[in-house]
Amino acid sequence: MNTRRLAAIAAALIGLAACGGGGATNSTGVTGGTTGGTNNNACTPGDGTICVQSTTFNPVGITISKGGSVTFQEVQGAHFIVFDTPLATGVSNIGDFSSGTASRTFTEVGTFPYHCTIHGGVGTGMHGTITVQ
Numbered sequence: 001m002n003t004r005r006l007a008a009i010a011a012a013l014i015g016l017a018a019c020g021g022g023g024a025t026n027s028t029g030v031t032g033g034t035t036g037g038t039n040n041n042a043c044t045p046g047d048g049t050i051c052v053q054s055t056t057f058n059p060v061g062i063t064i065s066k067g068g069s070v071t072f073q074e075v076q077g078a079h080f081i082v083f084d085t086p087l088a089t090g091v092s093n094i095g096d097f098s099s100g101t102a103s104r105t106f107t108e109v110g111t112f113p114y115h116c117t118i119h120g121g122v123g124t125g126m127h128g129t130i131t132v133q
């Protein structure tokens with residue numbers, strides 16, 4: 001009488017789940033800031049906030065009250081933001097913008113256009129308008 005033995009080999013597969021993305025931790029103390037230029041900043045457009053996205057301002061047009069401020073908030077990309085004519089009194093260009101926020105206060109009524117020199121021009125491409133009433 002023969003006895004057979006069977007050996008069973010079990011193989012286990014271990015899968016590793018890789019998680020991509022995720023928000024960078026900003027330790028600079030700048031609200032919404034990132035030094036990587038990646039799209040990791042939540043931004044709610046409107047109510048005085050202009051989200052600076054990869055090639056657009058959101059919203060393109062925004063209306064605030066006289067004496068109020070607008071805040072540009074970085075979402076993605078590196079930009080250079082300048083105001084066009086007519087210039088609002090006391091409002092300076094923002095210039096290099098690739099992180100954090102920048103606010104400007106408008107003390108006179110009017111319609112004030114601006115654009116990103118990297119992704120747009122006067123009234124074209126990455127541009128926007130601030131209406132003060």
Ligand SMILES: [Cu+2]
Pocket residue numbers: 054055077078079080116117118119120126
């Ligand atoms: Cu730009």
